Amino acid sequence: MSVEPSSRLGACSNEPATMASEPTSSHGSSSPWSNEQEHGAITMVDEPNLGPASRVVASHDQTLIQASSSEVQYVSYQGEHHLPLVMSLVDQELSEPYSIFTYRYFVYLWPQLCFLAFHKGTCVGTVVCKMGEHRNTFRGYIAMLVVIKPYRGKGIATELVTRSIQVMMESGCEEVTLEAEVTNKGALALYGRLGFIRAKRLFRYYLNGVDAFRLKLLFPSPQLNPMLFQNKDNYDMNMVQESDRESRCHHGGCCEHHYGT
Amino acid sequence: MDAGMEKFGYRSVEEAIENGAAPIPFSTDKTTDIQCIIDVMDHLLSCEAAWHKGYPLAQTVFSCIYLLRLERTSSHALLHSYCRMIRTTCNSVLSVVSDARTHEEEDLFIMAFGLPLKGEGDKKCLSMLSAVEETIARQLRACKNPTKKKVLGDMEPLQSNPDLEEGYCKALLSRIRFRKYYYHVLMCMRKAQGRGLELARKHIASCLAELASIYGSSEFLMANAHGIRQAVIEDRTTASGCQPIGFHTGLDNVAPTPPRAIKIISWKKALEYFEKLLQDLDIICSFRLDPLLEDVLQFVVQFQKSQPDLVARAHLQLLLVQDGKLYGRDPLSDVISRAALSQVIKDQSFQKNEFIIQLGQLVINLLKILCTNAAWQRRKLGKILQDWGATAAQLQLSSKREVDNVLNIRVEEEESMKLSKHLLCWTEEQTYWIAGRFLMLGFELELYSPSEYCMVYWYLYIVMFKLLEKAQLRIVQTNDSSKKKGKKKRDPLKDGAKEIQYPSHILLLQCYINLSEGLAMMLAALSNENSNFEKPSIFNTEQERFIQHFELLQKAHVPEGVSYIMFKDLMNHVNFSTIMRYNYFGAAQLIARDLKGRFSGDPEKMSELRRVEQVAEHNKIALNVICQAGIKDPSLKVSFEFTHHACFAIAVVKRS
Known part of the structure; x- marks a missing residue:
């Protein structure tokens, strides 16, 4: 039987194609902690290992609080008085506890990337992030994302993380990364909707023996995706962001960023 | 201090020993003494499996105070010989894994932190355990046939209750024999050029039989259990369900370990783990050591489908690549010429050809990578694609240069050109094979979402x-x-009509x-x-x-x-x-x-x-x-x- 390979999907012929390959982004394919992954050195000072950083469970709990989206207020980190709220939420919900130094590392250096969600004066969710150079790439990193159980399934986590990513993008980040447990379906679905891909699987990444996915969001760049930048008014993403801003103002005028430390 | 740091128990091994945490003997009552040592053996098996699964040695096998101070146990032949065998086995497994480097680089597996993994007299561990085995086998024979007791001499029974003698003798013998055969398996598998594989398979069969026997002893041991029962019966780390004596849950000066308590896997799961490990090792031993690279790659890919753990993968890797040769036997130049040219070229200039040397190194790296876990494998495969691609580009350049000078070509150059062409084709084929594996592993690792x-x-x-x-x-x-070599005149029409199979x-x-x-x-x-x-x-x-x-x-x-x-x-x-x-x-x-x-x-x-x-x-x-x-x-x-x-x-x- 002879094999007749078809070329209906555009497989190249024997001859080298004349079409140049797509330029690829210059960033490396690892997160801020790729050095630990690949060279075995865990540096707690610069890059604390955060364990299951982004835990969002989308399942609905029977004790869900009846809170409409307009009743939830989002504020950016405003100073030391917010720190106990962030710590308490993370300690309560994530499997691996962090020392106060870990929290301070993030909120002192990148307060603009930390947001809190309040419902009737109670802090019900938070996101903690960082950004910086990584292998010639300016990269954002989502370290912790928590929404307490009764408030899950209301889009609070999406709103928190969207605000952080928005600031990262405006600050010139080329990409955003994070790790999430492979079993954390809620978080994976949330980040998938936002455009993250599962770049790598990290074998037994967490101390509880569970694997992690390294998730990555690559922002469009003018070089790679010029169409998106030709006519900003037609760009879906901008439209979404505009409506997003409007809705934030509607939620209580909390779109100002506070940088107080 | 890290917020997750926890502190337990004693500050040092000495303090634990002084406070009676690891008594020798366990009890003056011989029956209790035997019950306790069986618990120690079972818990050590659970610890060993937990170590293989990625937990630190210090928090698993070397949480055993008897192992940490092995010299203390010399008065107790059974405990001493068993612990020495455990220590020797752990050292052997650790060296296989660290030699193979199939572990994740941040993996805790090979971190021994100066634990006492070696000691004088470890080479005699097999004979010491065999001597103990012989004694217990005689005790078993004596209790089975009391009339022959005199023939066997004044043999002391294993313990004081005659009704339980047979059960305890059997429980101990299966555990001791399992350790012996397992040690033999490891030694045979490390023999150069896969020479011990056939014998290893026999020992694997014996090992599996002893595992079944260990499993079978559970009912007897539970029925006659003593001491403090473990809280959750499903999680028990001993066949009897009792807490083992002589293990610490965290000592400051033993070894630095992550500041987290770990959960040792259950005894049942440990038995399952070893059963799977032995089955995986058996698959490796049954491999025909095929000289064809294509078959080797297929075997490794097929082997990985059963998701073997670290230890089995390390053994496979060491078997495949020894002393820079396939199986420590076939030079890479032979492997490549067989794969790319369908014949082995023994010519020295071929063996020293820079492309052959380069490709040989790439093949070794590829084989090693294919033995790592799927997640790491995919990352590394993605990275080595560039190396293969670069070699292909060099080969293409080399064959083009030769083609450009085709008018002034000499016979040797013509041969060299042909060689470059063949090698280029084969190198590109391997590159696409690696790319295919990279993409397919993405599905196995669930890296793609439906929209992708x-x-x-x-x-x-x-x-x-x-x-x-x-x-x-x-x-x-x-x-x-091959047609040109045969130099037979053929009918081109006839050849054309014949479809390639x-x-x-x-x-x-x-x-x-x-x-x-x-x-x-x-x-x-x-x-x-x-x-x-x-x-x-x-x-x-x-x-x-x-x-x-x-x-x-x-x-x-x-x-x-x-x-x-x-x-x-x-x-x-x-x-x-x-x-x-x-x-x-x-x-x-x-x-x-x-x-x-x-x-x-x-x-x-x-x-x-x-x-x-x-x-x-x-x-x-x-x-x-x-x-x-x-x-x-x-x-x-x-x-x-x-x-x-x-x-x-x-x-x-x-x-x-």
Whole structure:
């Protein structure tokens, strides 16, 4: 039987194609902690290992609080008085506890990337992030994302993380990364909707023996995706962001960023 | 201090010993003493399995105070010889894993932190344990046949209760013999050039029999248990269900360990772990040490499908690559010439050819990478693609240069040109094989989301298509060479009429190509014709996801000229009528059916063919259903599942 390979999907012929390959982004394919992954050195000072950083469970709990989206207020980190709220939420919900130094590392250096969600004066969710150079790439990193159980399934986590990513993008980040447990379906679905891909699987990444996915969001760049930048008014993403801003103002005028430390 | 730091128990081994945490003997009552040592043996087995599973040695096997101060146990022959055997085995396993480097680099497995893993007299561990075994075997014989007791001499019973003597003798013997055979397995498997594999298989069979016997002793040991019972019976780390004596849960000065308490796996799970480990080792031992690289690669890929743990993978890697040779036996130049040229060239200039040396190193790296866990394997495969791509580019340059000078060519240069051509073809074939494995591993690791399946199947289709092309070209090249060597005059008309008989693996590859192409087309049509199927994300587009997923392939130009724009241009016009016309799944089914006759003696290939057929059949039906119902029907929900094959999805059509 002879094999007749078809070329209906555009497989190249024997001859080298004349079409140049797509330029690829210059960033490396690892997160801020790729050095630990690949060279075995865990540096707690610069890059604390955060364990299951982004835990969002989308399942609905029977004790869900009846809170409409307009009743939830989002504020950016405003100073030391917010720190106990962030710590308490993370300690309560994530499997691996962090020392106060870990929290301070993030909120002192990148307060603009930390947001809190309040419902009737109670802090019900938070996101903690960082950004910086990584292998010639300016990269954002989502370290912790928590929404307490009764408030899950209301889009609070999406709103928190969207605000952080928005600031990262405006600050010139080329990409955003994070790790999430492979079993954390809620978080994976949330980040998938936002455009993250599962770049790598990290074998037994967490101390509880569970694997992690390294998730990555690559922002469009003018070089790679010029169409998106030709006519900003037609760009879906901008439209979404505009409506997003409007809705934030509607939620209580909390779109100002506070940088107080 | 880290917020997660926890503190337990004693500050030092000495303090633990002073406080009676590890008494020798366990009890003055001989029955209790035996019960306690069996608990220690069982808990150590659970600890050993937990260590193999990735927990630190210091928190698992070396949480045993008797092991930490082995010299203290010398008065207790049974405990001493057993602990010494455990220590020697751990050291041997640790050296296999660290030599093979199949562990994750941050893995805790090889971190011994100066624990006492070696000691004088460890070489005698086997004879010491055999002596104890002999004594207990005689005690068993004596209790089974009291009339013969006199013949056996004044043999002291194992313990004080005659009714329990047989049960305890048997329980101990199975545990001791398991350790002995397991030690033999490890020693045999480390013999150079796989010389001990046959014997290792016999010891593996004995090991498995002893494991069954250990499992069988559980009922007796539970019925006669003493002491403090473990809280959760399912999690028990001993057959009796009792807490073992002589283990610490955290000592400050033993070794630095992560500041977290760990959970030792249960005794039952430990038995299951060792059973699986032995079965995996048996698969390795049954390998024929095939000199054909293609067969070696197929074997490793097949072996990895059973998800072997670190220790088995390390043994496989050490078997495959020893002293820079395949199996420590075949020089890489032989392996490459056999694979690329279908003959072994013993010529020294060939062996010293810079491309051969370079390719030899690439093959060694590839074999080592294929023995690592799937997650790490994929990362490394992606990275080595660039090395293979660079070598292919150099070979291409070399053969072109030679072609440019074709008019002034000498005989040696002509030979060299031919060699470069053959090597180039083979190198490209390997590069596409690696790329295919990289993409397919992404499915196994669940790295793709449904919205990305279309681009992945499209890329996979192209990579496999190129692989097929190179494999065919190599066959043609080899046939041409052998024809010329034979120097027989043939009738060209007759030759032309004769169809080339393609090897089975090429036809199987054609099946995969059809499935990939069919799935890519189906997904593209769904996306083009059903607006519900894909939802855009707010921060980026499909193009960014394409760039990220195929970044490493694109960097290595695998294949040259493939881009997102090309993908989009081709996929934008796909519709269901095109798919129905080409009948990709039907073609895959047809080849799979034909192949069954060729693979009838290979059960693994037969089951793969069945899976391919199921995927093809299922998707053929799904396509018909979608077309009949009308794709624009908003109540139609199409999802993709991997119920039949790890890499090729089936479409599930439902009405909401």
